[in-house]
Amino acid sequence: MPTYFYFLLTILKSINLSFGDADRSHELESDNINCPVTTFPRPSFCRKPCSHQEQCRRGNKLCLCDGECGLSCISKSINCHPLVDLPNGYIQTPTGFLFNSIAEYGCDLGYILIGPSQRRCQGNKEWSGSRPICRPLLKCGPPPEIPYSIYKLSPTPSINEDNELDSEAHYSCISGYRDTSQSKNKIKCSLNNKGIAFWEEPKIVCKAQECQDPGIPLNGFRSGDNLQFPHTIEFSCAPGFNLVGSVQRMCTSVGEWSGEQPLCKRKESFNLSLLHISRTSL
Structure with a gap:
C-alpha cells in the first residue's frame, strides 16, 4: 500500500479523534458549569487542576468537578474502597463506589449520628470527611401519652x-x-x-367517674344506660302521671348525678258532678 495512503489514513483518524474529544469536552464543560470555585491553597489530596479537557489528555483522564478541589484531572476508572459497616447504624450507596458516588449514613432507633451524614468518593480514591459514629441517646424525648x-x-x-x-x-x-x-x-x-x-x-x-344507678321511678321510664361521666340520662312518666324532679340528669366529674331524683305522681282529677251538686246546695 502506498506511503501516501497511510499518511492520509493517519490524518483522518486524527481528525476523527479531535472531533470526538471536542464533543466530549463540550459535554464535560456542560457538566462542570456548577462546579464550586476552588479555594487556595487546594487540599493536598487534590489531583492536577484543570479548566478544560485539553489539560487532561495525558493518562487518559477527564477534567471533572471534584468537590472542594474544583475542576481536576480524574482517571476514568476511579473506585473508592468499600465502606466498613456502621455499628448501630446503616450505610446506603445507591450508585456504588464510583467517582462522585455518595454514601449516606443513618442510625438505628435510640442512637444519634455524630459526624457527616454523607460522604463522597473523591478523585484520590478516598471518601470525603471522617467516618461518623452512632452514639446512644443520653436524653429522653416526651414522656408516653396516657389516655385521659x-x-x-x-x-x-x-x-x-x-x-x-x-x-x-x-x-x-x-x-x-x-x-x-x-x-x-x-x-x-x-x-x-x-x-x-x-x-x-x-x-x-x-x-x-361512675355514678350510682339512680333507678327508674315507679310508673316511669328511663332513657340511657351509660352511668359514667359525662353521660346523660332522661326520665319520663306513664300516661296519667306527672314527673316531679329533673327530666334530665348528668353524671358529673365528681361521680354524682346533677339535678333531683324524679318521681311520677298521679295526675289529680276532679269529679264534675260532685262539684255541680256542691254549687247547687249553695
Missing part, C-alpha cells in the same frame, strides 16, 4: 429540648377521671442495658 391523663415534668426542660437523665414525669388523671391502677404515678428517664435513654412504662390507668 396529664403529666408534669421535673425539672421542667426548656422549649423544644429533650429531658435529661433522672428527669421525672408525674401523671394525674384529668377532671372526671380517676386512677384505678393503685400504683406509682411517676416515671423516670433512665438508661437501659445498651446505654440508651428511655422512659419507664407508666402504670397509671385513668377511667371515667
Whole structure:
C-alpha cells in the first residue's frame, strides 16, 4: 500500500479523534458549569487542576468537578474502597463506589449520628470527611401519652429540648377521671442495658367517674344506660302521671348525678258532678 495512503489514513483518524474529544469536552464543560470555585491553597489530596479537557489528555483522564478541589484531572476508572459497616447504624450507596458516588449514613432507633451524614468518593480514591459514629441517646424525648391523663415534668426542660437523665414525669388523671391502677404515678428517664435513654412504662390507668344507678321511678321510664361521666340520662312518666324532679340528669366529674331524683305522681282529677251538686246546695 502506498506511503501516501497511510499518511492520509493517519490524518483522518486524527481528525476523527479531535472531533470526538471536542464533543466530549463540550459535554464535560456542560457538566462542570456548577462546579464550586476552588479555594487556595487546594487540599493536598487534590489531583492536577484543570479548566478544560485539553489539560487532561495525558493518562487518559477527564477534567471533572471534584468537590472542594474544583475542576481536576480524574482517571476514568476511579473506585473508592468499600465502606466498613456502621455499628448501630446503616450505610446506603445507591450508585456504588464510583467517582462522585455518595454514601449516606443513618442510625438505628435510640442512637444519634455524630459526624457527616454523607460522604463522597473523591478523585484520590478516598471518601470525603471522617467516618461518623452512632452514639446512644443520653436524653429522653416526651414522656408516653396516657389516655385521659396529664403529666408534669421535673425539672421542667426548656422549649423544644429533650429531658435529661433522672428527669421525672408525674401523671394525674384529668377532671372526671380517676386512677384505678393503685400504683406509682411517676416515671423516670433512665438508661437501659445498651446505654440508651428511655422512659419507664407508666402504670397509671385513668377511667371515667361512675355514678350510682339512680333507678327508674315507679310508673316511669328511663332513657340511657351509660352511668359514667359525662353521660346523660332522661326520665319520663306513664300516661296519667306527672314527673316531679329533673327530666334530665348528668353524671358529673365528681361521680354524682346533677339535678333531683324524679318521681311520677298521679295526675289529680276532679269529679264534675260532685262539684255541680256542691254549687247547687249553695
